[in-house]
Structure formats: structure tokens, C-alpha cells
Amino acid sequence: MTAAFAQDSSGAPKGAPVYELTNVSKTYARNLVVALEDVSLTLRKGSFTSVIGSSGCGKSTLLKIMAGLIPPTKGRVVLQEKPVTGPRHDIGMMFQQATLFPWKTAAENIVLPIEIRDGKAAAQKAIESAHELLEMVGLEGFENVYPNELSGGMAQRAAICRMLITEPAVLLLDEPFSALDELSRDMMNMELQRICREQHATAFLVTHSIQEAVILSDDIVVMKPRPGRLAEIIEVDLPRPRTLDMMTTPKFGEIVDHIRGLLDKGEDM
Amino acid sequence: MTDAQANQSSADGAGQDTVWVQEVHFIDSVPRWIAMSAVFLVFIACWQIVTSFELVSPIILPSPLETLEDMIFVGQNLLTGGYMLGALWITFKEVIYGFALAIALGFSLGILVGETAFGEKAVMPYLVAIDTMPKVAFAPLFVAWLGFGIESKVALAAFIATFPIVVGTAAGLHAADENARMLFKTMGASRLQTLFKMKLPTGLPQIFTGLKIGAVGVMAGAITGEFLGGGKGFGELIRVAASQLNTPRVFSLILYLSLVGLAVYATVTWTQRKVVFWHKERVGGDDH
Numbered sequence: 001m002t003a004a005f006a007q008d009s010s011g012a013p014k015g016a017p018v019y020e021l022t023n024v025s026k027t028y029a030r031n032l033v034v035a036l037e038d039v040s041l042t043l044r045k046g047s048f049t050s051v052i053g054s055s056g057c058g059k060s061t062l063l064k065i066m067a068g069l070i071p072p073t074k075g076r077v078v079l080q081e082k083p084v085t086g087p088r089h090d091i092g093m094m095f096q097q098a099t100l101f102p103w104k105t106a107a108e109n110i111v112l113p114i115e116i117r118d119g120k121a122a123a124q125k126a127i128e129s130a131h132e133l134l135e136m137v138g139l140e141g142f143e144n145v146y147p148n149e150l151s152g153g154m155a156q157r158a159a160i161c162r163m164l165i166t167e168p169a170v171l172l173l174d175e176p177f178s179a180l181d182e183l184s185r186d187m188m189n190m191e192l193q194r195i196c197r198e199q200h201a202t203a204f205l206v207t208h209s210i211q212e213a214v215i216l217s218d219d220i221v222v223m224k225p226r227p228g229r230l231a232e233i234i235e236v237d238l239p240r241p242r243t244l245d246m247m248t249t250p251k252f253g254e255i256v257d258h259i260r261g262l263l264d265k266g267e268d269m
Numbered sequence: 270m271t272d273a274q275a276n277q278s279s280a281d282g283a284g285q286d287t288v289w290v291q292e293v294h295f296i297d298s299v300p301r302w303i304a305m306s307a308v309f310l311v312f313i314a315c316w317q318i319v320t321s322f323e324l325v326s327p328i329i330l331p332s333p334l335e336t337l338e339d340m341i342f343v344g345q346n347l348l349t350g351g352y353m354l355g356a357l358w359i360t361f362k363e364v365i366y367g368f369a370l371a372i373a374l375g376f377s378l379g380i381l382v383g384e385t386a387f388g389e390k391a392v393m394p395y396l397v398a399i400d401t402m403p404k405v406a407f408a409p410l411f412v413a414w415l416g417f418g419i420e421s422k423v424a425l426a427a428f429i430a431t432f433p434i435v436v437g438t439a440a441g442l443h444a445a446d447e448n449a450r451m452l453f454k455t456m457g458a459s460r461l462q463t464l465f466k467m468k469l470p471t472g473l474p475q476i477f478t479g480l481k482i483g484a485v486g487v488m489a490g491a492i493t494g495e496f497l498g499g500g501k502g503f504g505e506l507i508r509v510a511a512s513q514l515n516t517p518r519v520f521s522l523i524l525y526l527s528l529v530g531l532a533v534y535a536t537v538t539w540t541q542r543k544v545v546f547w548h549k550e551r552v553g554g555d556d557h
Binding site: 067068069086087088089091093095096097099101102103112113115116117146147148 | 448452454457462470471
């Protein structure tokens with residue numbers, strides 16, 4: 001793991017490619033809308049990549065293609081050297097809403113992907129790992145609590161555990177904390193960073209927040225709308241681990257300004 | 270209020286507690302049973318006034334006391350296993366069989382139209398069309414087909430109660446949000462897994478709403494069937510009493526009959542609370 005996790009001087013991890021997209025396009029034929037045009041990007045092992053852009057820039061389409069929920073019209077989508085042709089067990093996904101099921105306890109919710117894949121008996125065996133994951137996200141003792149009794153942040157922590165239980169090769173995060181208040185959101189972002197580092201996870205985050213993208217990412221994919229395409233991929237060379245204090249540094253401000261400039265240009269078109 | 274304000278303003282300087290009285294609505298401090306009893310007493314009082322001043326003919330509306338006397342008589346008959354108990358048992362059977370049939374039919378059809386594109390496209394329009402028909406008008410047909418026994422009443426009761434259960438089940442299957450569907454897709458869940466592990470449990474509140482509406486309809490169906498198709502049930506007793514202008518008897522029979530309806534409804538509500546334990550219902554007296 002450490003070999004593939006070699007770090008350059010800036011502290012950004014440079015692992016082997018895990019997820020590769022090459023010239024991916026998506027056209028919705030019915031009304032000839034080009035949602036995504038010629039997108040190429042590479043997620044490296046242990047890296048954190050964010051995609052940011054105004055609405056209509058195709059980032060949800062991109063995420064759905066990467067999750068194997070919809071097929072691309074053109075291009076190659078390859079995860080761990082195998083083309084993505086549908087949902088896969090080595091893809092973990094998280095949404096804006098925690099989407100925990102209220103008739104299951106926290107632990108039962110977390111082992112749900114195992115239950116779906118291997119049945120109830122296997123899920124029962126995985127309960128132990130669910131407990132460990134809950135402990136890791138700071139929810140020790142909440143194993144048998146129903147989701148109705150969890151706060152928004154706690155529910156998202158449980159959702160993180162559910163995403164991690166199958167040990168996926170890539171984590172797809174669709175604005176996971178945007179429904180939380182700002183204080184919880186900052187805290188959860190730092191938690192997310194810690195968890196990703198501990199698990200050596202390869203993560204891909206869709207976000208609307210420039211600050212969030214900069215504080216979390218090694219690479220930021222800035223997208224332009226109509227048709228959705230890449231504007232620029234920005235490397236963030238702030239040292240790791242990141243802290244919230246870094247948000248006040250000049251360097252952070254520079255990157256944020258640069259991205260905002262790119263996004264404003266996109267708006268004009 | 271002035272006290273409270275004075276207290277508040279003096280509190281800034283002197284370091285006193287900022288204690289003030291928050292306004293409370295009177296009704297919030299009244300227990301439910303007292304409020305309900307009050308409404309009941311007002312109702313009985315109005316009833317008594319109307320009858321004692323003979324604002325309407327005693328044949329049309331008996332006094333509360335006459336009604337109570339008759340209720341006691343009917344109650345004794347029921348408790349001693351008289352002919353009325355037999356009639357009530359028949360109606361009870363019609364209701365239970367009708368409801369069971371409606372649940373089986375409604376649930377199957379609900380899954381057909383709620384889960385399959387074929388059902389939604391090709392079957393749902395017919396169900397809507399039949400649902401808009403006045404269903405009690407089918408009673409003579411059921412009597413012609415199934416005779417004067419309990420079968421025709423069971424059929425009518427089930428016929429009326431099926432539709433709300435279909436609608437509740439179909440709506441319930443659509444209740445799951447986009448994220449939950451996506452999550453199940455990304456987990457590679459099969460269609461059956463998605464149905465049984467996600468869509469059905471998510472839709473249980475709607476399904477139970479359908480069951481409750483069905484529970485009310487099944488009663489109406491059984492009694493209408495008895496009115497129109499004879500037999501030996503409670504509806505027949507009501508019909509006979511009404512034809513004899515025995516209004517107090519009609520009233521008390523309806524009251525005992527409603528106990529059956531209430532029992533069915535309560536059973537559904539109780540089951541709902543046990544099964545859908547995560548869902549807190551706020552409308553319609555479910556919060557006591």
C-alpha cells in the first residue's frame with residue numbers, strides 16, 4: 001500500500017491509476033442535448049478528486065456514468081482495469097441524504113450492501129465489521145439505534161460506514177454534506193479527510209462549494225456548462241493533513257479565486 | 270402580562286432571574302377525554318331539546334332516553350346469545366372474509382400496477398374506471414351471481430374495499446425517493462430485492478392508509494349487501510326495524526354495528542403501530 005502511496009514534495013499522493021475515463025461523452029438522443037463532451041480524467045490510488053461547476057455542467061451525469069448507473073454515449077470508462085458496464089461492488093456511493101432505512105438499526109443499515117450481495121447470513125457475520133466502522137466514525141454504542149434517533153451528521157457518518165463496508169475501490173460522493181448546517185459540514189469534511197486517509201480511499205466528490213473542494217482535494221475538476229466539459233484540472237498543493245485554519249491562508253485564497261474566475265467565465269457563455 | 274414585563278425590565282440591572290409567564294391556550298391544558306365528553310354532552314343536550322319540544326316527530330327521532338332503553342335491550346339480547354348475536358356473527362364473518370379477500374386482491378393488484386410498467390399502462394386505467402363507478406350499484410349483480418347467502422355480501426364488501434388497498438399499495442411503491450432507488454441500483458440489487466427490501470417497507474404507511482380506508486368500506490359493503498340481498502345479518506335486522514318505524518331500534522343496532530367496524534379499524538391501526546414502528550402518524554386521532 002505504501003509503495004503505491006508515494007508522495008511528492010507537496011504532500012499530494014500520486015498512486016497508480018484506479019479509475020480512468022477517456023473521451024467520455026453523453027448525449028441524450030431524444031432531445032439532442034449534449035450533457036457531457038469529451039471528458040477525460042484519472043483518479044489515482046488514494047487521491048481525492050472534486051468536481052465543481054454550475055448546474056447543467058454535467059457533473060451529475062458524470063457521476064452516474066462513473067457509478068455504472070447510465071452508459072456513456074462515447075468513450076472508455078475503466079475501473080481497476082475492467083470497463084464499467086453497470087453497478088459494481090467495488091464502487092461505493094453516498095448521497096446528499098443519508099438514505100438510511102428507518103426499519104433497520106444503524107448496524108443493519110450498514111451491512112445492507114452485504115445483505116443484498118451475499119444474503120442475510122453473510123450480513124449477520126458482517127455486523128462485527130459494522131461495529132468497527134461505527135467506532136471509527138465516532139458512533140460507538142449507536143449500533144442498535146434506529147435512524148430516526150440520529151442527527152443529520154450522525155446519519156451521514158452511518159452512511160459513510162455503509163459505503164465502506166464492502167471495501168470499495170472508489171468512493172463516489174454526491175454532495176454528501178450539503179444538507180447539513182455549515183458547522184457540522186466543516187467538521188464532517190475533516191472527518192471525511194481522516195477516514196479517507198485511514199482507509200487509503202480513492203474518492204471522487206461532487207460539490208457546489210469551492211472552499212469544500214479546495215480543503216479536501218488533491219485535484220479539482222472544474223467544469224463548464226452547455227455542453228458539459230472540462231475547463232481545467234487544478235492540482236491543490238496544500239500540505240496534508242489539511243486543517244480548517246488553512247482556509248485563511250493566502251494560498252487557499254488564491255486557488256479559490258482562480259476557480260471562481262473559471263466558473264464566472266463559464267457563466268458568461 | 271404587565272407583571273411579566275415589569276419583571277423583565279427590572280431584570281437587566283439587578284441580576285434577577287428573567288422569569289415570565291408564557292401564554293397558554295386553555296384547550297392545551299384540557300385532557301382529551303374531558304373535551305370529548307363535553308362535546309358528547311352538548312350533542313345529547315341538543316338531541317334532548319329537539320325531542321322534548323317535539324321539533325320533529327317522535328317517530329322520526331326518538332328521545333335519547335328511549336334510544337338508551339332500546340340499546341340496553343339489544344345489549345342484553347347480544348350478551349345472552351339471542352338471535353341478534355347470531356345476526357351480528359353473520360355480519361362479522363362477512364366483514365372479515367370480505368376484508369381478507371380485499372387485502373389479497375388489493376395487494377396483488379397494487380403490486381401489479383405499482384411495480385410493473387405493464388400494470389401501470391394497461392391495468393391501471395381499468396381500475397380507475399371501475400373505481401369511479403358507484404360500486405354499491407353492483408350489489409344486485411352479486412346477489413344474482415352468488416345468491417342470498419353471505420357470499421354475495423362478502424363479494425360486495427371486498428369489491429368496495431379492494432380499491433383503496435390497490436391505490437395505497439401502488440402509491441406506497443412509488444414513495445421511495447430517487448436516492449434510495451439509486452442506492453439499491455449501485456448495490457446491484459435485483460428487482461425482487463428492491464421490491465421487498467426497499468419499496469414495500471418504504472410504502473407501508475401508504476399501504477396501511479389504504480387498509481384503513483378499506484376497513485371502513487368493507488363494513489359499508491357488507492351492510493349494503495344485506496340491505497339489498499336479504500340474508501340473516503345485522504343489516505337485515507336494521508332493515509326490518511326501519512320498515513316497522515322502530516327508530517330507537519335502528520339507532521341502537523347501528524351503534525352496536527359500529528362496534529364491529531371500530532374493532533376492525535382498531536385492529537388495523539394496532540397492527541400498523543407494531544409493524545410501521547418508525548412512522549409517527551399525526552392526523553386523525555392516532556396520537557393518543
